[in-house]
Amino acid sequence: MLEIKKNEYEKAILIGVxxxxxxxxxxxxxxDELEFLTYTAGGEVLRRFVQRIETPNPKTYIGSGxxxxxxxxxxxxxxxxxxxxxxxxxxxxxxxxxxxxxxxxDRTGLILDIFAQRAKTSYARTQVELAQYEYLLxxxxxxxxxLERQRGGIGMxxxxxxxxxxxxxIVRDRISLLKDKLAKxxxxxxxxxxxxxxxxxxxxxxxxxxxxxxxxxxxxxxxVFAENKLFATLDTTVRKVVLGNLPFLLSDTVGFIRKLxxxxxxxxxxxxxxxxxxxxxxxxxxxxxxxFEDHIESVNQVLKDIGCANKxxxxxxxxxxxxxQETLEEDDLVTVRTSKHFTIEEWKRTWMQKAxxxxxxxxALQKENLDEFRKKVYNExxxxxxxxxxxxxxxxxxxxxEYQNPEE
Ligand SMILES: Nc1nc2c(ncn2[C@@H]2O[C@H](COP(=O)(O)OP(=O)(O)OP(=O)(O)O)[C@@H](O)[C@H]2O)c(=O)[nH]1
Ligand SMILES: [Mg+2]
Numbered sequence: 001m002l003e004i005k006k007n008e009y010e011k012a013i014l015i016g017v018x019x020x021x022x023x024x025x026x027x028x029x030x031x032d033e034l035e036f037l038t039y040t041a042g043g044e045v046l047r048r049f050v051q052r053i054e055t056p057n058p059k060t061y062i063g064s065g066x067x068x069x070x071x072x073x074x075x076x077x078x079x080x081x082x083x084x085x086x087x088x089x090x091x092x093x094x095x096x097x098x099x100x101x102x103x104x105x106d107r108t109g110l111i112l113d114i115f116a117q118r119a120k121t122s123y124a125r126t127q128v129e130l131a132q133y134e135y136l137l138x139x140x141x142x143x144x145x146x147l148e149r150q151r152g153g154i155g156m157x158x159x160x161x162x163x164x165x166x167x168x169x170i171v172r173d174r175i176s177l178l179k180d181k182l183a184k185x186x187x188x189x190x191x192x193x194x195x196x197x198x199x200x201x202x203x204x205x206x207x208x209x210x211x212x213x214x215x216x217x218x219x220x221x222x223x224v225f226a227e228n229k230l231f232a233t234l235d236t237t238v239r240k241v242v243l244g245n246l247p248f249l250l251s252d253t254v255g256f257i258r259k260l261x262x263x264x265x266x267x268x269x270x271x272x273x274x275x276x277x278x279x280x281x282x283x284x285x286x287x288x289x290x291x292f293e294d295h296i297e298s299v300n301q302v303l304k305d306i307g308c309a310n311k312x313x314x315x316x317x318x319x320x321x322x323x324x325q326e327t328l329e330e331d332d333l334v335t336v337r338t339s340k341h342f343t344i345e346e347w348k349r350t351w352m353q354k355a356x357x358x359x360x361x362x363x364a365l366q367k368e369n370l371d372e373f374r375k376k377v378y379n380e381x382x383x384x385x386x387x388x389x390x391x392x393x394x395x396x397x398x399x400x401x402e403y404q405n406p407e408e
Pocket of ligand 1: 207
């Protein structure tokens with residue numbers, strides 16, 4: 001029987017908050033990303049609600065007037081999920097759920113949901129499951145309020161409370177089971193990585209959806225899944241790449257995001273070990289994205305969190321084919337020229353001036369400037385390789401151009 005592909009998107013609304021001294025435009029940009037996350041998770045955003053608040057309401061995060069407005073909208077439009085950009089406390093989540101009577105997710109819950117959908121291998125599934133249980137544990141009491149309502153609240157308190165405790169125990173047992181399982185796999189993977197010998201290891205890192213897998217496919221002629229959604233890649237792929245008879249290992253791994261849930265960073269430890277143990281990082285950036293500088297910051301933050309802040313890095317600015325700067329008319333004397341008006345050339349100059357890193361601008365999709373990219377990678381890998389194997393220095397010419405492929 002033919003399977004009919006269901007394309008039903010669940011109706012959702014987004015809720016953002018403008019904090020003191022925060023730029024409202026920034027909040028809209030965050031909500032743009034939250035909308036992309038929602039779409040990736042299988043939701044369709046009907047509306048965004050934004051409120052300016054001094055301090056979050058401890059009970060419902062946003063104010064009661066706004067909550068009323070949202071409640072009406074949720075009822076009238078049969079909304080399935082209400083998604084908050086900020087992290088909610090278990091109590092807030094429970095209170096809001098009581099009032100709106102639909103699924104309440106925060107950013108972390110949404111990201112965990114996408115990871116759960118996308119985890120293919122048993123290893124990735126175990127990592128995600130652990131992160132989900134750790135997220136769930138403090139929220140268990142909230143789950144029981146549903147049952148209270150279904151069964152009627154009176155007389156439920158005693159057994160209800162006991163059941164929460166039983167539930168907590170089950171979840172805790174499950175967490176330690178998963179941790180044991182991961183520790184075993186981590187050990188295996190550590191051994192596997194050890195068995196790869198002393199080849200130079202290069203790891204691609206970057207924000208999600210910047211084109212890491214696309215670049216991996218172009219460079220290593222492999223076939224890693226790439227698509228225009230967030231977190232296409234969860235499992236690490238490692239390929240042996242040879243540039244001018246110089247072999248090295250290249251890995252493609254999970255993308256980062258602003259406020260990457262800590263539970264995920266924890267349980268993806270082994271995946272991130274690939275980055276930690278690399279000799280060289282390629283930090284891939286989507287220069288066509290309006291917030292690419294924020295993205296670089298977020299990635300650097302995660303790198304810092306996992307102890308990789310000072311690793312040797314090549315900054316790879318991708319998607320130059322898609323980059324459009326804002327135009328500034330010559331007779332416009334009012335608008336101040338900012339980095340939004342920069343040409344690619346100006347970005348190159350700006351980034352080359354920032355000391356420390358090598359910089360290259362490419363399009364992985366249109367295969368633009370890949371020769372320069374290969375040369376940069378070759379030179380850096382060569383330096384590391386020669387420091388490791390000084391005796392076969394002569395095998396690897398100073399410049400990739402000097403290398404003649406014997407088969408040509
Ligand atoms: N225009 C343009 N699009 C690109 C380029 N490189 C990649 N893309 C597109 O960007 C989207 C994301 O590419 P991926 O390679 O999956 O990105 P990724 O960094 O591996 O993403 P995750 O695995 O989700 O973190 C895909 O639709 C690609 O076709 C490029 O140079 N130019
Ligand atoms: Mg990918």
